[in-house]
Amino acid sequence: MVSRSPITNKEYPLPSTAEDKQGINDFLALHPGKKVVVVQGLGFVGSVMGLVVANALTEEYAVIGIDLPSSSSYWKICSINEGVFPVIASDPKIDIYYKNALHKKNYYATYDSYAFSKADIIVVDINLDVKKKSSISKDLEDYNVDLTPFKKAIESIGHQCKPDVLVLVETTVPPGTSQKIVRPLLEENLTKRGLPIDELKVGHSYERVMPGPKYIDSIQNFYRVFAGTDEKSSEAVEIFLRTVIRTDEYPLTKLGNTNATEMAKVLENSFRAMNIAFMVEWSRFAEEAGVDIYEVVNAIRMRPTHKNIMLPGLGVGGYCLTKDPLLASWARMNLFGSEERLHQSEKGVHINDKMPLYAFEYLQSQYNGSFEGKKVLLLGVSYLNDVGDTRYTPVEGFYEQLDSEGCEIYLHDPHVLYWEEKDLWVNQDMDELLKQDYDFIVVTTGHKDYRNNGELINKLIAKPRSFIYDTIGVFSNDEIKSLAAKHVVKVIGRGDL
Amino acid sequence: MVSRSPITNKEYPLPSTAEDKQGINDFLALHPGKKVVVVQGLGFVGSVMGLVVANALTEEYAVIGIDLPSSSSYWKICSINEGVFPVIASDPKIDIYYKNALHKKNYYATYDSYAFSKADIIVVDINLDVKKKSSISKDLEDYNVDLTPFKKAIESIGHQCKPDVLVLVETTVPPGTSQKIVRPLLEENLTKRGLPIDELKVGHSYERVMPGPKYIDSIQNFYRVFAGTDEKSSEAVEIFLRTVIRTDEYPLTKLGNTNATEMAKVLENSFRAMNIAFMVEWSRFAEEAGVDIYEVVNAIRMRPTHKNIMLPGLGVGGYCLTKDPLLASWARMNLFGSEERLHQSEKGVHINDKMPLYAFEYLQSQYNGSFEGKKVLLLGVSYLNDVGDTRYTPVEGFYEQLDSEGCEIYLHDPHVLYWEEKDLWVNQDMDELLKQDYDFIVVTTGHKDYRNNGELINKLIAKPRSFIYDTIGVFSNDEIKSLAAKHVVKVIGRGDL
Numbered sequence: 005m006v007s008r009s010p011i012t013n014k015e016y017p018l019p020s021t022a023e024d025k026q027g028i029n030d031f032l033a034l035h036p037g038k039k040v041v042v043v044q045g046l047g048f049v050g051s052v053m054g055l056v057v058a059n060a061l062t063e064e065y066a067v068i069g070i071d072l073p074s075s076s077s078y079w080k081i082c083s084i085n086e087g088v089f090p091v092i093a094s095d096p097k098i099d100i101y102y103k104n105a106l107h108k109k110n111y112y113a114t115y116d117s118y119a120f121s122k123a124d125i126i127v128v129d130i131n132l133d134v135k136k137k138s139s140i141s142k143d144l145e146d147y148n149v150d151l152t153p154f155k156k157a158i159e160s161i162g163h164q165c166k167p168d169v170l171v172l173v174e175t176t177v178p179p180g181t182s183q184k185i186v187r188p189l190l191e192e193n194l195t196k197r198g199l200p201i202d203e204l205k206v207g208h209s210y211e212r213v214m215p216g217p218k219y220i221d222s223i224q225n226f227y228r229v230f231a232g233t234d235e236k237s238s239e240a241v242e243i244f245l246r247t248v249i250r251t252d253e254y255p256l257t258k259l260g261n262t263n264a265t266e267m268a269k270v271l272e273n274s275f276r277a278m279n280i281a282f283m284v285e286w287s288r289f290a291e292e293a294g295v296d297i298y299e300v301v302n303a304i305r306m307r308p309t310h311k312n313i314m315l316p317g318l319g320v321g322g323y324c325l326t327k328d329p330l331l332a333s334w335a336r337m338n339l340f341g342s343e344e345r346l347h348q349s350e351k352g353v354h355i356n357d358k359m360p361l362y363a364f365e366y367l368q369s370q371y372n373g374s375f376e377g378k379k380v381l382l383l384g385v386s387y388l389n390d391v392g393d394t395r396y397t398p399v400e401g402f403y404e405q406l407d408s409e410g411c412e413i414y415l416h417d418p419h420v421l422y423w424e425e426k427d428l429w430v431n432q433d434m435d436e437l438l439k440q441d442y443d444f445i446v447v448t449t450g451h452k453d454y455r456n457n458g459e460l461i462n463k464l465i466a467k468p469r470s471f472i473y474d475t476i477g478v479f480s481n482d483e484i485k486s487l488a489a490k491h492v493v494k495v496i497g498r499g500d501l
Numbered sequence: 502m503v504s505r506s507p508i509t510n511k512e513y514p515l516p517s518t519a520e521d522k523q524g525i526n527d528f529l530a531l532h533p534g535k536k537v538v539v540v541q542g543l544g545f546v547g548s549v550m551g552l553v554v555a556n557a558l559t560e561e562y563a564v565i566g567i568d569l570p571s572s573s574s575y576w577k578i579c580s581i582n583e584g585v586f587p588v589i590a591s592d593p594k595i596d597i598y599y600k601n602a603l604h605k606k607n608y609y610a611t612y613d614s615y616a617f618s619k620a621d622i623i624v625v626d627i628n629l630d631v632k633k634k635s636s637i638s639k640d641l642e643d644y645n646v647d648l649t650p651f652k653k654a655i656e657s658i659g660h661q662c663k664p665d666v667l668v669l670v671e672t673t674v675p676p677g678t679s680q681k682i683v684r685p686l687l688e689e690n691l692t693k694r695g696l697p698i699d700e701l702k703v704g705h706s707y708e709r710v711m712p713g714p715k716y717i718d719s720i721q722n723f724y725r726v727f728a729g730t731d732e733k734s735s736e737a738v739e740i741f742l743r744t745v746i747r748t749d750e751y752p753l754t755k756l757g758n759t760n761a762t763e764m765a766k767v768l769e770n771s772f773r774a775m776n777i778a779f780m781v782e783w784s785r786f787a788e789e790a791g792v793d794i795y796e797v798v799n800a801i802r803m804r805p806t807h808k809n810i811m812l813p814g815l816g817v818g819g820y821c822l823t824k825d826p827l828l829a830s831w832a833r834m835n836l837f838g839s840e841e842r843l844h845q846s847e848k849g850v851h852i853n854d855k856m857p858l859y860a861f862e863y864l865q866s867q868y869n870g871s872f873e874g875k876k877v878l879l880l881g882v883s884y885l886n887d888v889g890d891t892r893y894t895p896v897e898g899f900y901e902q903l904d905s906e907g908c909e910i911y912l913h914d915p916h917v918l919y920w921e922e923k924d925l926w927v928n929q930d931m932d933e934l935l936k937q938d939y940d941f942i943v944v945t946t947g948h949k950d951y952r953n954n955g956e957l958i959n960k961l962i963a964k965p966r967s968f969i970y971d972t973i974g975v976f977s978n979d980e981i982k983s984l985a986a987k988h989v990v991k992v993i994g995r996g997d998l
Contacts, residue, residue, distance in 0.1 A: 179790055212804075229800045257800040260996070264792040271783055272801045275810050278779050279772075285843050286768055289829070292837045293676055295761040303754040304769045306724045307709070312809040313772050332786070340789045346782050348852075351845070499757070 007078035010422050011092060016082045019073050024116035028068065031112040032122060035066035038110075042123040044157060046071040046080045046113065048323070048393070049174065049213045050129030051091055054084075054113075055098070056223045056248055057127070058105040063247040066110055068123075073115040084113035092392060094419070095219035120164035125244055128173045128186075129211070130157050134327040134334075136357070149178065149334040151185065158186050162193025168203035170240040173262075174211045176269050176328055178335030182208045182262035187233045207232040207241035208262040210269035216391040225250050229257045231265040266335075273328035274349040279314045280325070281352035284359060287316035287497035297497035298477055316497040318448055318475040319359035319398025321387025326396045329353050360401030363475050363496065367444075370494050371471060375409035381442045384449020384476075385417045385430055392419030399448045400425065402475075414442070418453045434460070441468050450476040465490050504575035507919045508589060513579045516570050521613035525565065528609040529619060532563035535607075539620040541654060543568040543577045543610065545820070545890070546671065546710045547626030548588055551581075551610075552595070553720045553745055554624070555602040560744040563607055565619075570612040581610035589889060591916070592716035617661035622741055625670045625683075626708070627654050631824040631831075633854070646675065646831040648682065655683050659690025665700035667737040670759075671708045673766050673825055675832030679705045679759035684730045704729040704738035705759040707766035713888040722747050726754045728762040763832075770825035771846040776811045777822070778849035781856060784813035784994035788863075794994035795974055813994040815945055815972040816856035816895025818884025823893045826850050857898030860972050860993065864941075867991050868968060872906035878939045881946020881973075882914045882927055889916030896945045897922060899972075911939070915950045931957070938965050947973040962987050 006015040032040065043054040046069045054069040069084060071077040080090040089102040105111040120126060135148045154177070161171060171190060173182050191201040209230035214222040228249055232238030238258065245256055259265050283297075290297035297316060304310045320326060329349035336342045368375075387397035394400075403426070406413055415423065415430045416437050423430055431437050445464065447454055454460060455478045464472065464487060472487055474495045479487065487493045503512040529537065540551040543566045551566040566581060568574040577587040586599040602608040617623060632645045651672070658668060668687060670679050688698040706727035711719040725746055729735030735755065742753055756762050780794075787794035794813060801807045817823060826846035833839045865872075884894035891897075900923065903910055912920065912927045913934050920927055928934050942961065944951055951957060952975045961969065961984060969984055971992040976984065984990045 179786075179792070227800075227803045257803065259796055259800060260793055261791070263790045264797050264996075267783075267787065267790065267792050268797045268800050271797060272804065272807050272810070274783075275776075275779065275801070275807060279776070282772065282775050282845055285841070285845055286764075286771075288841070289676075289833045289837075289839070289843060290764065292833065292839050293760045293764065294758070295676070295764050296757055299756055300761050300765045300768060303724075303726045303756060303765050304772070306754065307769065309809060310769050310772060312806060313769070336786045336789065340786075342786070342789050344782070344785070346786060348779055348782055348848070355845075499761075 005075055007075045007082075009079040009083055009088070009090070010424070011083070011090065012088060014079070016079050018075065018078055019115065022073065022116055024114045025118050028112070028114055028116060028119050028122065031068070032066060034109055038064050038066045039124045040068065040122050041065045041125045041127065042068045042070055042119050043127045043129055044070050044161070045128070045130035045175075046077060046084070046090065047129065047131065048091065048215050049211050050127070051080060051084070051089070052098070052213065052219055053127060053129055053174065053211065053223060054111055055089075055101045055105060056220060058108070058111040059101045060248045061224075061250065064110070067105075067112070068119045069111065069113040070117070070119050071113070071115060078115065081113040081115055084111065091215070092421075093215060093219045094217045094390070095221075097220035101220060117160045117164055120161050121166070123165065123169055125170045125172065126161055126165065128157070128171065128175055130154065130175055131323075132175050132177055132331070134330045147330050149331060149338070155185065155189060158189045159193060162190045165190070165194075167194055167199040167201065168205070170205040170207065170237070170244065172241055172244065173206070173208045176210055176273075176324065176331065177208070177266055178331045178339055179263050179266040179270065180335050180339035181266060182206055183233055184339055205232065205237040205240040206262075207237045208265045209241055209245060210265060214391075215393050216388070224248065225254060227254045227257065229259055229265050229268050231259045231262045233262055267332070270328040270332040273324045274332060274346070274352065277320060277325040277329050277356055278349060278352040279312065280317075280320050281355035283314045283316050284355050284362070290497050290499060294499045296499045315477060317359070317450070317477070318363050318402060320356035321395065321397040321399075322393065323395045326353065326357070357401075360398045361405065364402055364405040366496055367446075367473055367494070370473075375406065375411050378411050378443040379414070379440065380406055380411045380444040380446060381414045381416065381437060383416050383445065383447045383454055384451055385415055385420050385423050386449050386451070389450040390419065390452050392417070392421075394420055394423050394425055397425075402446075402448060411444075414440070417449065418451060434463070438463055438467065442470050444471045444473060446472075447474040447476050447478050450478050454478045456480070461486055502572055504572045504579075506576040506580055506585070506587070507921070508580070508587065509585060511576070513576050515572065515575055516612065519570065519613055521611045522615050524609070525611055525613060525616050525619065528565070529563060531606055535561050535563045536621045537565065537619050538562045538622045538624065539565045539567055539616050540624045540626055541567050541658070542625065542627035542672075543574060543581070543587065544626065544628065545588070545712050546708050547624070548577060548581070548586070549595070549710065549716055550624060550626055550671065550708065550720060551608055552586075552598045552602060553717060555605070555608040556598045557745045558747065561607070564602075564609070565616045566608065566610040567614065567616050568610070568612060575612065578610040578612055581608065588712070588716075589918075590712055590716045591714045591887065592718075594717035598717060614657045614661055617658050618663070620662065620666055622667045622669065623658055623662065625654070625658075625668065625672055627651065627672055628820075629672050629674055629828070631827045644827050646828060646835070652682065652686060655686045656690060659687045662687070662691075664691055664696040664698065665702070667702040667704065667734070667741065669738055669741065670703070670705045673707055673770075673821065673828065674705075674763055675828045675836055676760050676763040676767065677832050677836035678763060679703055680730055681836055702729065702734040702737040703759075704734045705762045706738055706742060707762060711888075712890050713885070721745065722751060724751045724754065726756055726762050726765050728756045728759045730759055764829070767825040767829040770821045771829060771843070771849065774817060774822040774826050774853055775846060775849035776809065777814075777817050778852035780811045780813050781852050781859070787994050787996060791996040793996045812974060814856070814947070814974070815860050815899060817853035818892065818894040818896075819890065820892045823850065823854070857895045858902065861899055861902040863993055864943075864970055864991070867970075872903065872908050875908050875940040876911070876937065877903055877908045877941040877943060878911045878913065878934060880913050880942065880944045880951055881948055882912055882917050882920050883946050883948070886947040887916065887949050889914070889918075891917055891920050891922055894922075899943075899945060908941075911937070914946065915948060931960070935960055935964065939967050941968045941970060944971040944973050944975050947975050951975045953977070958983055
């Protein structure tokens with residue numbers, strides 16, 4: 005078994021033991037007297053959180069990132085220690101911060117939970133996933149929250165941690181988790197080890213990380229909400245956050261308990277998921293009434309009370325909006341014993357999950373022909389504009405529909421080299437892609453590269469007649485007019501073009 | 502039959518004929534050469550719209566307000582002509598504008614549709630209601646849109662209007678109405694009268710009137726969206742609006758067709774209704790989890806993308822949010838032949854309509870005793886803070902529950918003298934009300950008078966022990982602590998106080 009870096013393509017054989025005591029001790033010997041922060045999880049959040057802590061504002065920390073020596077994670081550990089940061093991002097600060105950490109030698113990565121025994125502070129940035137049975141069509145009850153991997157990770161802390169450690173959970177968890185699961189598990193393990201529990205500190209402060217051009221700022225220069233499982237914990241969390249976040253400009257908000265901070269995160273994502281779902285029906289109604297929903301929404305947004313109204317699109321993706329409402333509903337029933345689900349929030353996820361299917365059905369209804377053997381160019385596979393993140397991207401459901409109809413599909417995305425979930429390589433070279441002709445050209449992500457891009461419009465006009473389908477609404481009315489002189493052009497929710 | 506003014510208590514016998522030709526001609530003789538604007542409907546919108554047109558920015562109009570000589574409307578006609586403006590509002594501009602109109606003698610009111618024959622511009626500000634079967638509990642399909650009264654009003658215009666009149670609909674109507682109902686009805690009537698139809702202009706521009714301290718500004722200093730049923734109509738609407746609205750600061754937004762403007766209004770209200778409904782489940786979840794939903798929402802609102810997230814409350818009232826989503830769904834099916842309702846938007850109204858019942862059930866669950874013969878003081882009957890507007894107020898459903906349980910109910914509201922829908926007088930004198938003792942004191946409207954009001958808190962503390970129930974969240978944590986030293990205090994969504 006090996007773990008391959010998608011950045012360097014280098015392959016790393018997985019280690020035969022979980023042992024890295026020497027590496028950890030050697031690293032810590034370089035930083036006597038410094039507080040040790042262990043970041044658990046080296047994904048999109050943890051790897052960059054480690055970087056921010058290694059570049060803390062008012063304290064010098066020794067930072068250890070820890071993840072599992074699995075084929076999907078081990079390369080990240082090696083990469084950090086070898087001087088290649090395991091995340092590609094358009095944010096130039098990533099490079100600056102990483103070079104600085106290399107210079108200070110204060111960011112080490114490991115897979116040995118021995119690291120927890122050295123930690124003054126442990127930041128939990130692991131995943132907590134919701135399993136859905138299928139990717140685009142599912143019933144409300146067709147999901148499952150399995151806390152087993154999360155609990156196992158917390159237990160691995162409990163087996164080794166100091167009794168006075170601060171465990172700060174940043175993972176988006178079902179409300180109630182810090183109080184009802186994390187703290188009891190840690191206390192239980194400390195007690196088993198014959199250690200006191202009264203100095204243990206457990207808190208929750210959710211991250212609002214946005215991979216992209218402001219990756220670092222989304223941690224260091226952004227508002228934070230936090231709480232502790234008791235007053236002592238709350239104080240410790242606050243002291244730590246003040247050393248890494250620019251709290252003078254982005255004041256911290258302390259909430260009454262960790263249930264509240266955990267709820268805040270899933271509530272804010274449910275709000276957003278819900279408001280996207282809300283627009284689904286309205287954009288269909290707009291279609292029926294020959295109304296351009298974009299101009300309607302832009303008019304409504306002039307009211308400050310309505311600024312957050314959403315626009316239609318291909319669907320909802322990413323790690324948060326696709327699952328957080330479900331985490332909340334699950335917690336309501338399973339951690340607080342309510343007999344009621346959060347119906348509307350679950351429904352929001354349900355509607356959003358079906359959006360790619362609807363986008364495909366719309367295409368079918370407008371095209372009225374067989375898709376067998378048709379050549380399709382998809383512009384964008386990322387779930388979000390200007391970011392290379394394909395997790396739960398709605399393009400997947402749309403791709404699968406085209407694929408099952410027998411289309412020959414070509415992919416463009418300026419930010420994605422490799423579409424991990426589909427095991428597909430993605431082309432960044434539009435000119436190369438446009439050497440071929442396509443039956444369908446579909447805008448599937450709202451990247452800046454596709455907006456107000458006169459050159460792209462001209463290239464498309466130069467191609468033989470094709471069916472151009474803008475699922476996002478990136479093209480302006482003028483661009484649509486230019487394209488429509490040559491091609492068939494359709495945009496969901498734009499009415500009669 | 503008489504029509505009684507709730508402002509002066511004066512009674513007016515209803516007129517025996519619909520004839521007021523002389524009055525209209527005498528009025529118009531005072532304003533030779535001026536354009537004549539007839540405002541149809543003298544309710545919350547029309548009466549003040551007439552005032553704004555009489556005080557237009559760049560044109561001198563002769564304004565005639567017209568309404569039916571019914572017991573509920575006739576007094577308004579008389580009142581305008583007698584020098585008493587028929588709306589009580591905290592906006593001082595109302596008084597200034599009305600005095601100016603009296604001075605210029607350019608705002609006349611009548612019930613004779615002869616006025617339409619003199620109009621260059623007719624502004625339609627009549628109601629278009631949705632009939633719901635019951636006030637607090639209803640099924641999704643338990644409503645009905647009857648266009649008959651609206652059509653009759655439009656026909657009364659068609660019977661008399663000039664062939665080149667501009668009819669500007671401001672009423673919130675089902676999308677499609679201007680194009681599919683208003684224009685055809687007017688054309689049909691002009692044709693019957695042997696008149697041409699090619700100079701007829703019909704447009705739609707919805708108002709965003711907020712009765713209250715910025716009543717006039719909500720018309721004159723606010724963004725407007727407009728469209729015409731054809732280009733000529735659209736131009737005429739724009740020219741008119743520019744004369745009455747401060748379009749330099751609040752630019753007009755022209756949309757592609759009247760379906761779009763009509764949709765914009767019901768969409769923006771559906772957005773708001775939906776976001777209130779969304780919080781209903783979450784505030785219950787917060788209750789279960791011991792979380793203060795107010796602090797959670799305030800933390801979330803720090804994100805610009807989440808500023809429009811709502812707070813919990815007693816329910817949703819007023820003329821718009823309680824019906825506009827239903828108008829939209831009805832139009833989708835009945836004017837555009839869709840087989841799909843707007844499920845989520847209808848559901849939003851449904852959930853909101855049940856909020857007062859939930860607020861009562863919460864009280865029952867917290868109080869755990871009989872309500873028979875209990876004395877209850879309700880603070881606020883208006884549906885909105887700082888405004889005297891009881892239309893569809895959620896206090897009604899809550900009141901009815903208390904009433905049916907045999908409570909003795911006392912009402913306070915600084916802005917409401919008379920609760921028209923319940924035919925009840927409302928007390929403005931808190932001191933007088935507090936001469937008695939109450940079993941329950943319930944905050945039912947978020948008036949400024951109840952917020953940060955140390956004097957009120959002290960008066961309540963001085964009363965014998967009672968059950969204080971803040972359904973709105975007007976009391977601060979400190980105020981709640983002070984009250985709780987003496988009383989039982991409950992707030993929906995504040996968790997464990």
